[in-house]
Structures are given as C-alpha cells and as structure tokens.
Amino acid sequence: MSGFFSALFSALDPLCGPVGLFSLFGSGTLVACGEAGWGDEIAFGVGITISLALATLPVGLFLGFLIALAAQSEEKLLRLATGIYTTIFRGLPELLTLFIVYYGLQILIQSVLASLGYEGRVEINAFLAGMVALAVVFSSYSSEVLLSAFRAIPRGQYEAGDALGLHRGRTMRLIVLPQLIRIALPGLTNLWLILLKDTSYVSVIGLADILRQTGIAARVSKEAFFFYFIASLLYLIIAMISSFGLGFVERWAKRAETAR
Amino acid sequence: MTYVRELIAPQPAPLAPARPLTGARIAGIAILILWALLAAGLIAMVIGGWDQDKFLRYGPRYLNGLWTTLSLVSLAVVFGALLSLPIAFARMSQNRALNGIAYAYVYVFRSTPLLAQLFLIYYGLGSFKPQLESVGLWWFFREAWYCGLLSFVLNTAAYQAEILRGAIESVPRGQHEGAAALGLSKRIAFGKIILPQALIVALRPYGNELVLMIKGSAVVAIVTVYDLMGETRYAFSRTFDYQAYLWAAIFYLAIVETLRHVWAFLEPRLTRHLKR
Numbered sequence: 001m002s003g004f005f006s007a008l009f010s011a012l013d014p015l016c017g018p019v020g021l022f023s024l025f026g027s028g029t030l031v032a033c034g035e036a037g038w039g040d041e042i043a044f045g046v047g048i049t050i051s052l053a054l055a056t057l058p059v060g061l062f063l064g065f066l067i068a069l070a071a072q073s074e075e076k077l078l079r080l081a082t083g084i085y086t087t088i089f090r091g092l093p094e095l096l097t098l099f100i101v102y103y104g105l106q107i108l109i110q111s112v113l114a115s116l117g118y119e120g121r122v123e124i125n126a127f128l129a130g131m132v133a134l135a136v137v138f139s140s141y142s143s144e145v146l147l148s149a150f151r152a153i154p155r156g157q158y159e160a161g162d163a164l165g166l167h168r169g170r171t172m173r174l175i176v177l178p179q180l181i182r183i184a185l186p187g188l189t190n191l192w193l194i195l196l197k198d199t200s201y202v203s204v205i206g207l208a209d210i211l212r213q214t215g216i217a218a219r220v221s222k223e224a225f226f227f228y229f230i231a232s233l234l235y236l237i238i239a240m241i242s243s244f245g246l247g248f249v250e251r252w253a254k255r256a257e258t259a260r
Numbered sequence: 261m262t263y264v265r266e267l268i269a270p271q272p273a274p275l276a277p278a279r280p281l282t283g284a285r286i287a288g289i290a291i292l293i294l295w296a297l298l299a300a301g302l303i304a305m306v307i308g309g310w311d312q313d314k315f316l317r318y319g320p321r322y323l324n325g326l327w328t329t330l331s332l333v334s335l336a337v338v339f340g341a342l343l344s345l346p347i348a349f350a351r352m353s354q355n356r357a358l359n360g361i362a363y364a365y366v367y368v369f370r371s372t373p374l375l376a377q378l379f380l381i382y383y384g385l386g387s388f389k390p391q392l393e394s395v396g397l398w399w400f401f402r403e404a405w406y407c408g409l410l411s412f413v414l415n416t417a418a419y420q421a422e423i424l425r426g427a428i429e430s431v432p433r434g435q436h437e438g439a440a441a442l443g444l445s446k447r448i449a450f451g452k453i454i455l456p457q458a459l460i461v462a463l464r465p466y467g468n469e470l471v472l473m474i475k476g477s478a479v480v481a482i483v484t485v486y487d488l489m490g491e492t493r494y495a496f497s498r499t500f501d502y503q504a505y506l507w508a509a510i511f512y513l514a515i516v517e518t519l520r521h522v523w524a525f526l527e528p529r530l531t532r533h534l535k536r
Contacts, residue, residue: 093474203375228379
C-alpha cells in the first residue's frame, strides 16, 4: 500500500515526475533530474520548503488563536503577558529569532542534560528549530489579525449565543468561529505568503530548502545567476499557486455573503 | 405631610467586590511569572558571564554594526521612495502595457524572499564579472554593501509603490473634482490637494514598511556585510557566547520600539486637524 502511494507521489511530482517541469524541459541542462543535473536536488528543496511552511501553519495559527483570546480577555495581567510576547516577536528580525531559537534550544537542552549527568554534544534538528521560530513569529502576527477580527464581531452575537442557552465553547465554535474565519481570512492569506518567504531563512542554519539546494548547485556549477533565478522563480510559482488556491477558499468562506 | 426628620448617617463606601481568582487570572499570573523568570535568567546570564575584555572588544563593533544597519535602511528607504513614484504612477496609468509592467514588478518583488533577491544580485550578477567590468560597473557589484543596498531599494520600492498607490486611490473623487472646479491645474491639484491627504493615509503603512526593512536588513549579514546582525554572528563565532544574540535582540527591539513610539506620536499629531 505504501509502495502504491509513493509510486503515486513520484508520478505526480510536479518537478521531477514523468510529467514534471524539469523532466520535460530540463533534460540535458543543469536542472536535469537524476545524476545528470540538479533537478532532483532542487525538487527535494521545494518539498522541504513547502512541508516546513505547512507544518508551521497549524502550530502558528493555534498559538495565535490562543494569544488573541488572551489579548481580548478582561484580565489585565493576561493582556500584559501577551503584550510582552507580541512586542518581542514582532520586533525581532526573523533571522535573529531563528538563531536565538536554534542556539538557545541547543544550550537549554544541553544544560538540562548536563544537570542529569549526560555530557555530550546535542545537535538540534534544523527543521524543528525553524518550525518553532517561524511558528512563534507567525503566531504573534496572526494574533493581531485574529484580534481585530474578534473585535469586528458584535457583542450581540455572544449574547445571542447566551440567549439560545449555548455554553461558551459552543458559542465560540458554532457562532463566533465561522464569522471569525471569514473576517480574518484576507489577513491570514497575507501572513501565509509572508511565511512562505520567511522559510528561506532556514537555509542559513543548514536546512536543505530551495535556497540552500540552489546555493549548493550555484557554487558547484559556477552558474549562480541561473540557479538563484530558478530559486526565485520557484518561490514565485509557489506564491502564485497558493494565492490562487486561497482565492478559492476566500470565495468559499464568503458564499453566504454573496447570496444576499 | 411627611418630611425627613433624620438624615441618614454617613457611611463608608461599600467594599469593592473581591476579584475572584478565575482561570484567566491564574494563567496571566503564571505567564507573567514565566516572563519574569526568563528576564531574571537573562540578566543573571549577562551579569554572570560579564567579561570586560569582550565588552571592550565587541562593544564598539556592535555600535559600528548598528550604524551600518541604520544607514543602510535609511538610504534604502529614501531611494526606494524615489523609485516607487514612477512605479506607482505606472500602476495607476490607463496604459495597459505600463500598468502590466508595474504590476509584474510589484508582484515579483513582493512574492519572492528578500534573501533570494539578495543572492541573485550579489552572487548571481557577481558571476558576470567580465561583462560588468567592461561596462564599468564592477566596483558596484563587487561590494556586498552596495548589493545589499540595491536589493533593498528594489524590494522596498515594490512595497512602497503599493502603499502610495493605495493611499492616492483612497482620496475621494470629489477632491479631484473640487480642484478642477477651482480651476487648478492637474499638477498643482496633485501636489497641494491629493498628495497631502494621501500621505496621511500612507503614514501608518510607511511606518510598518520601515520596521519591516529594519528587520529584513538582517539578511545582509549572510553576504558578509557587518551590520548589527553581521557583528553579532562575528562575535558569536569568536566567543561561542550566547549573550551575543541577546545584545542584538536588545538593539533591534530598541530600534523597532523607538520607531513605533515615534509613529504613535506622529500620527495623532499630523491628523489633529481631522479630529472633531
């Protein structure tokens, strides 16, 4: 069964599959697939970039939702705590956040292990570090988007939920959340496109994403312009596809409004 | 006839209702304690790991890096603003070819990572050394600083063009018509009526763009420019002292927060004639 799925995925591979971009147009050039060129390496990088962004998205959204909830609570202390969080992570450069998470987690785990009596070098997974750093940044931005969406929902909606005898969780799930998604979607679309671009920073800590793979290819083949051009083109294509797809989602979310 | 014979004796104010210890309150206190612990840990780290020698060696380098970052970003934003003018006007023009070119420029530069643009300019154009030497531009593309500046200018011009276009289009039609009714020429109407109103709308997005540029400028460290991030990486690679990153974080946070407060002061100040 798994063999079937892997065969299906390799057949549908948009870059190096049987009907892939590189295998159709790139054979005989520097981006040929297999041993002849860099096509399959770059395709691997595309996979890493997309999976990093997709893995970050739910974590960041969930964290951002929690922070938005906390930021609109009546409790002053909770608001202060979230304010500190968003101020720090919206103010730091993404690259610096990545380094702080990457080296900081390493030092933290190493010191914890050292106190338990384990003396050895700890290497943290670059994918994990990248995911944590990007999720933290994404959550602090998405919390702002979600917070303003929360504020756009009138109080009457909550009161209506109370009047119907729904408890808080059900009011949130059945009444507030569907409207929240509709209002927040344009902002979240923007953040997703920013997240896709921010994944390029993980190439600096050694994760084999698009930019790192094309960078290696550029250094080996001495065709830097060509390979970085390919990298930019790939990011452009991913952004185009995702904004196209998210356009559909947005229309789907707004289907109740257009009927009116 | 009834009337009050005795006044009610003065009483103390009713007690404030006790604030219950809700879940939100506990969570808030817990997170604040966590933040305080973190801050205490960082301060302990700085005090415990204080090294006069390192401070004297890397302190001036950090200030140098700070200056590099600030000058790079301010030059990039100014040149980007100049470049964004023709792009914004092309984007608003009726000419479809011009409009398409401007749209493509904005789309491409906004949806590819700054890092990829920087690599494309520094390493990519750098590989055309003989051609660049023959046209006498090699001195420009040889220096990482100039390449960083160029990529920032191109990048921020795309963003600023969109900001400017949105702001100009947000000025209502009636303002154009009013100016025309007063017999003002298009040029004067634009300079005296449209642009001032548009710039007020654009003030906040411009502030955001400035912050984004400051944060984005950290990428030049990767192509060997010693800006704030570059000096940080240098100090860390020499000392393996985690404090290097903490100091950078403090500097960046200070810059961004200063900008945010300046903008928070500027905006009500510049829009005070709109308040009723």
